[in-house]
Amino acid sequence: MNMSPNIAPPEPTTHPYHRIAVIGAGSWGTALASVAATAGRQVAMFARDNETVSEINERHRNMRYLGDIGLPPSIRATQDMEDAVGACDAVIIVVPSRAVRSVAARLALFIPEGIPVAVCTKGIEPVTGLLMTQVAEEELDETPLGTISGPTFARETALGHPTAACVAFPFTYADRLTPHQSVAARFAHSMSTASFQTYISDDLVGVEIGGAVKNVIAIACGMMTGAGFAENTRAALITRGMDEMKALAEALGGRRETVTGLSGAGDLTLTCSSTTSRNMSLGMQLGQGTPRKKCFEGRPIVVEGEANATSIMDLARRVGVSMPICETVNAVLGGRAELQEAFKNLWTRPIEAEPRAMDLSLPNPVAATPV
Numbered sequence: 001m002n003m004s005p006n007i008a009p010p011e012p013t014t015h016p017y018h019r020i021a022v023i024g025a026g027s028w029g030t031a032l033a034s035v036a037a038t039a040g041r042q043v044a045m046f047a048r049d050n051e052t053v054s055e056i057n058e059r060h061r062n063m064r065y066l067g068d069i070g071l072p073p074s075i076r077a078t079q080d081m082e083d084a085v086g087a088c089d090a091v092i093i094v095v096p097s098r099a100v101r102s103v104a105a106r107l108a109l110f111i112p113e114g115i116p117v118a119v120c121t122k123g124i125e126p127v128t129g130l131l132m133t134q135v136a137e138e139e140l141d142e143t144p145l146g147t148i149s150g151p152t153f154a155r156e157t158a159l160g161h162p163t164a165a166c167v168a169f170p171f172t173y174a175d176r177l178t179p180h181q182s183v184a185a186r187f188a189h190s191m192s193t194a195s196f197q198t199y200i201s202d203d204l205v206g207v208e209i210g211g212a213v214k215n216v217i218a219i220a221c222g223m224m225t226g227a228g229f230a231e232n233t234r235a236a237l238i239t240r241g242m243d244e245m246k247a248l249a250e251a252l253g254g255r256r257e258t259v260t261g262l263s264g265a266g267d268l269t270l271t272c273s274s275t276t277s278r279n280m281s282l283g284m285q286l287g288q289g290t291p292r293k294k295c296f297e298g299r300p301i302v303v304e305g306e307a308n309a310t311s312i313m314d315l316a317r318r319v320g321v322s323m324p325i326c327e328t329v330n331a332v333l334g335g336r337a338e339l340q341e342a343f344k345n346l347w348t349r350p351i352e353a354e355p356r357a358m359d360l361s362l363p364n365p366v367a368a369t370p371v
């Protein structure tokens with residue numbers, strides 16, 4: 001269990017990381033590279049696609065992702081991961097959850113010792129139930145690992161719309177004595193611009209659980225909207241979804257209040273109310289009856305809530321946390337429940353305490369009501 005945070009914001013004496021490598025040149029990787037370059041950092045991006053590398057270096061655009069947004073010309077792209085990380089002071093991994101382990105394993109071959117890595121992917125690994133930084137830790141050993149997470153649509157971030165995110169790294173004993181010199185503070189300082197506001201946290205578990213679970217709740221909100229339920233229903237799903245996130249974070253050693261911050265409540269607010277969210281959008285299409293194969297017009301889009309619903313539920317069961325909304329989404333996605341019926345069933349569950357500390361163990365009142 002994390003103790004009280006005792007953390008302080010960056011000070012003028014906080015030294016940023018000057019050279020940042022970004023591994024992954026999709027929409028969020030491109031937006032984060034743009035933030036870092038705007039903050040004055042030297043940025044090297046690793047992209048596996050040759051055309052993307054040429055476009056970024058020559059036209060200062062990433063046509064496949066965010067193609068209409070100009071990028072800072074100082075960003076350098078390369079297809080060679082060793083070249084990207086060779087002279088860096090800090091690394092950002094930003095690939096889909098299914099690729100984090102293989103990317104971290106490859107990075108381990110080149111990364112200089114002691115260089116901090118922020119894993120900005122949102123998910124839980126299938127089978128192992130590990131958070132994304134824990135997956136990276138298995139491959140990168142002693143590397144300091146953390147994340148940057150919050151309500152941050154890539155496109156809006158890259159366009160410079162005011163955005164806020166939490167930079168989370170575990171605190172060492174020394175960090176508690178000089179918090180402004182912590183990895184979290186230095187990373188936050190490195191990524192701060194006039195439109196990208198950073199906050200710091202030492203509760204990596206709380207921040208990562210917020211980022212991973214909100215995607216499933218966003219699918220739930222999309223499903224119920226698409227299926228014709230109304231605003232009361234969405235507000236209930238967001239609020240009770242946050243309760244599920246808090247309970248899981250706490251069971252894993254995180255803090256409940258972290259989940260009320262940018263990475264939990266903030267990201268839920270964003271993604272549960274906008275079809276810019278791929279998770280909300282997938283849910284909405286499914287709720288409207290679109291077959292999965294036809295969603296997004298058949299294009300392969302990264303939808304982390306779909307990719308991680310089962311691993312999140314497996315993890316929740318393992319640590320004994322009840323997550324009825326996530327369970328409903330997982331059952332519908334897996335074809336084990338009919339969407340309308342499954343969401344209606346959420347409203348006939350036994351009465352529970354809010355917050356869930358107290359066990360009321362009351363029967364299902366709907367089932368008990370005489371007809």
Ligand SMILES: NC(=O)C1=CN([C@@H]2O[C@H](COP(=O)(O)OP(=O)(O)OC[C@H]3O[C@@H](n4cnc5c(N)ncnc54)[C@H](OP(=O)(O)O)[C@@H]3O)[C@@H](O)[C@H]2O)C=CC1
Nearest residue numbers: 024025026027028029095096099121122152153154302304
């Ligand atoms: N987009 C957003 O607004 C935000 C996204 N995130 C999170 O960031 C993560 C990435 O999402 P996002 O950037 O949107 O996804 P995208 O689909 O936009 O991009 C994914 C990128 O990862 C690359 N990639 C995939 N597999 C590998 C691999 N094995 N090795 C190297 N590169 C690989 C892809 O390369 P290629 O193009 O060659 O396939 C692509 O550049 C997700 O976990 C998401 O939840 C977090 C906050 C905001």
Ligand SMILES: O=C(CO)COP(=O)(O)O
Nearest residue numbers: 150151152153277278279
């Ligand atoms: O995580 C995100 C914003 O914070 C992006 O959400 P989607 O993956 O649902 O588009």
